[in-house]
Amino acid sequence: MMAERLVLTVTPNPALDMTWHAGRLSPGETHRVDAAQVRAGGKGLNVARVAAQQGARVLAVTTSGGATGIEFAAELESSGIPSVLVPVAAPTRRSVAIVDDRDATVLNERGQDPGADAWRALIEATVDAAASAGVLVVSGSLPPGAPDELVPVLVHIAQAHGIASIVDTSGPAMLAAARAGATVLKPNRAELAEATGLDEPLAGARTLLDGETRLVLVSLGTEGMIAVPHDGPALHARLPEVLVGNPTGAGDAAVAAASVLLAAGVEDPETLLRAAVAWSAAAVLEPLAGSISPRHAEFAERLVVTAYAPTETA
Structure with a gap:
């Protein structure tokens, strides 16, 4: 897949990701690891990493601060991902993932509010970049104290430039994105239930489709993903088998797939769903979040796609 126009990502709460691999994690025990x-x-x-790996033009807008921010900025520069970093006083948070042969345990620091000046600078950088973008991605958590209007403002920037937006966040920010009219929302099942108060994914997704949002993609973990469009039937896609690996970047790979297609002008729900599930599955096979296995093409061919109904076990 190749997007002619830029995939622009905004990360309000970046992190210095640290990943350890352990053969088997036993709580309360000492582990020796590389x-x-x-x-x-x-x-x-x-x-941005996944989209760039698959040939898309990308630009990542985020913040960087403190000692961890120095390491964060240096690694990002060495990776070759084009970026705009807004300098802030608050230290960039850390995220720890411990991956064993069964699953991944993740500890995410909450982050700190960088302040009003930093938010203005982040918004200005997004406005400057949006003119050449084909899609605007707002992805991740917000630090405590972030302004309530941040996500809606970013969605409105996309609308003002006539481009699609995709938002992957949680809680009140997810609801705010829906009210602002984000083109695509991508919660997981737990985030959707938290935001809507509804445990059933289809019912929860439909509450987010009252405005201009065209599609909700709901990750169901090992059970695949559902696509709930504004118009048309809900679809469920999954692989016929469960993959074992590191799931920490699977949702981000799904967003990357959708963003590359949206940047190219593709909005068909089933096409977006198929790519999102295939890339998400391929991410599980990689040791670190931010990359996908070349087997994504194979997975796309083997997906089982069916109509989704609340009575289905998913």
Whole structure:
């Protein structure tokens, strides 16, 4: 897949990602492991990495501060991902992932509010970049104290430039993105239930489709993903088998797939769903978030896609 126009990602709460691999994690025990693998992370950065790996033009807009921010900026520069970093006083947070042969355990620092001046600078950088973008991705958590209007303002920037937007966040920010009219929303099942108060994914997704949002993609973990469009039937896609690996970047890979297609002008729900699930599955096979296995093409061919109904086990 190749997007002619820029995939622009905004990460309001970046992190210095540290990943350790352990054969088997036993709580309360001591583990001897190799040195951590360290990357500039946060969900939007992972989206940009995956999209760039697959040939898209990308630009990542985020913040950087403190000692961790120095390491964050250096790693991002060495990775070759084009970026605009807004300098802030608050230190860039850290994220720890411990991956064993069963699953991944993740500890995410909450982050700190960088302040009103930093938010203005982040918005200005987004406005400057949006003129050449084909899609605007707002991805990840917000630090405590972030302004309520931040996500809606970013969505409105996309609208003002006539481009699609995709938002992957949680809680009130997800609801705010829906009210602002984000083109695509990408919660996981837990985030959707938290935001809407509804445990059933289809019912929860439909509450987000009252305005201009065209599609909700809901990650169901090992059970695949559903696509709930504004018009038309809901679809469910999954692989016929469960993959074992590191799931920490799977959702970001799904967003990357959708963003590359949206940047190219593709909005068909089934096409977006198929790519999102295939890339998400391919991310599980990689040791670090922000990359996908070349097997994504194979996975796309083997997906099982069916109509989704609340009575289905998913």
